[in-house]
Amino acid sequence: MKSVRTLVTICLLIAATTLFAQTQNRQLLTAKIPFNFSVGNSSLPAGDYSISTVLPERMIRIDSADGQHSVILKTLPNYASSPSGNSRLVFNRYGEEYFLAQVWVAGENVGRNPILSGRAMESAKKGSSPQTMTVAAKLSHR
DSSP states (O other): OHHHHHHHHHHHHHHHHHHHHHHOEEEEEEEEEOSOEEETTEEEOSEEEEEEEETTTTEEEEEETTSSOEEEEEEEEEEOSSOOSSOEEEEEEETTEEEEEEEEOTTOSEEEEEOOOHHHHHHHHTSOOOEEEEEEOEEOOO
16 A cells, blocks of 8 residues: 555656646747737737747747736747857738747757747738848847
């Protein structure tokens, strides 16, 4: 009976450790975004933001500096032939709406492309070509 309790306790500890590890994140960038924008199904106001990876690393978290806004979303890898020379966020603008399209970290050859929301796909289907807007970002201390 004691060995069963010990085994159950060990299984619970492993499960808790796994859940904790999945919520850990690594801060990548900070940026001042001068316009309102959308990412995933969320709309965020202009302001200062930090971008972090969330395990598994195909997810990113975007947090406003004031702590009022936070979004976690899935991304797709965007491979480049050479490492990025600078850190930046790339937005697609359709009409007056900005959608986060890419996240690049200086020194890495893999960018992150957030999966498009339904609203972004609708805007793209209307036929107008997006205007691209790039916002410089600062590397966070790793």
